[in-house]
Amino acid sequence: MKAKFTVLIVLAIVLILAFLFVDAGGNWDYIIPRRLKKILAIVLTGGAIAYSTMVFQTITNNRILTPSILGLDSLYMFIQTLVIFFFGSTNLTMANKNINFLISVGLMVVFSAILYKLLFKREGQNIYFLLLIGLIFGTLFQSMSSFMEVLIDPNEFLTIQDRMFASFNNVNSEILLISVIAMLILALYSARFAKYLDVLSLGKDHAVNLGLDYDYVVKRMLVVVAILVSIATALVGPITFLGLLVANVTQQMFKTYSHKVLLSGSILISIVALIGGQLVVERVFTFSTTISVIINFIGGVYFIYLLLKENKSW
Template sequence: MSPEALRKTSLVTLAVLAALSLVAAIAFMTWGARGSWSFVLSFRGTRLMAILVVAYAISVSTVLFQTITGNRILTPSIMGFDALYVLLQTVLVFTLGAAATSAIDPRLMFIIEVAAMVGFSLLLFRSLFSGHAQNLHLLVLVGIVLGVLFRSLSGFLQRIINPDDFVVLQDRMFASFNVTDGTLVGVSAALVAVVTVFIWRMRDTFDVVALGRDMAISLGLDYQAATTRILILVAILISVSTALVGPVTFFGLLVANLAYLIIPASRHRYTLPAAVLISVLCLVGGQTVLERLFAFDTALSIIIEFAGGLFFILFLLKGRNR
């Protein structure tokens, strides 16, 4: 395809996605609304904002993580973010008990979670990148091993925990988009906005990073610095999103690959917004359908994990055929 045709197709696709997302957002805000508009709009507005923040954080972090690893079936969750979150919850419920954990101020909890996850990833990057071994794959591998460790620890604690507490814990392990604390959502949005500024300033380097290490260096990019910076941004995005609603990083795999599928050429200026919009469409649309049609019978994240799993298998099979 000629550059003009590529540009046009990509822009039209983005416009369609944006329109669909807008429709989903309007439906989410207005469908089945009864009573005072000011209450409905502010109540639903907070939750819509939370979903938007999560949709954005997950999709952008997944696309960028796949860019630096050069692998389209990885998500940042492989670095152990989800596992660390679950471990944190498990340890809190185990040591303090379900009642005391639920009584912790959600804002304090949010700060603890974000700090733990960002701190963990920075420690991991620092210890691995400070020496001579500057290997991204080693980093990912260490992340996987630590993730398994965290998961095993959580599993162990969950087996010996009081069954009543376990029920509460289990509820916390699935993402829930029923956030109503406006301050938390506001802080998350602000953090994500700051990260976005940095991403925006690096926007021209992503395509070069995607060419792989050798070519990127040959083209004069400071590859080491660029990938480290991207990893830190990814870590912050994932941490904020996980602390806000719980672990949904698997979802990123789905939206990133859908974005590659519908955007003809791999240019980040198109794939990044496409992934964000697909993500918004799935989460906002999904949550609307869930609340209005299924009357909150199930959690959106369960549906996401289910659909995500199916797609994952599909991508694996497709990759094998090639």
């Protein structure tokens, strides 16, 4: 297991160095700071998606579910489309990335909090009811976004189209600073609940029998998941299948139930996948596509494989 971690760490370092110095052309003062911002954005995004997906799959006890089923990706696109539809792409909310980031994250967290409040308010409701409601709202937001996109000015639609796909280009350093602070606070907060994840993976009945306050822990971990997904989505855009791909590859590579190992491994794999994918986008495809297209394609194929594999096991 240590050897696997060593390989992942070395691979991540090699890819980071390749990303920083390949085709730099000697213009270090201009290129290196810009690429460092991209690296930081990739690490933050990869860490947030990997951690949130592993925790979410532990809570739901399902390997093919990701936090995107809660509808947060669709809500992000709905917020962007709504602002442009009514106010245009030149208004302060869209022009100022900091304001846009804070509004997007804030609304997604508020939506998640309301969703959880309604779920846990009643006794007897299980986690799958939350997933069903999230799926319905996600479809609603997606449909409303599509409706407004049809009516919107074609020039304004180009702005929305840019936000449909994750991009690490032109990352705003001030947004990165806010994201780093938020994720450090979340890391400190969620550390106290990390020890319960191994028990949660046994299922609700076993966790309760072992003395765990199930609803208390799940509520707080779901809030952490929602904030992490909101930050990752607002920072670079939606990457639907990254979490699914990373979580399942991690479980295949590290055949253990220890979440200390799984969380660390998933974060490293996510960083390697994102940096490798961005290198391919920039050096092979010369920016003719986006990293989200590549990851969603690979993740979609892997998702179909998982469904067929589960179907055979039944």
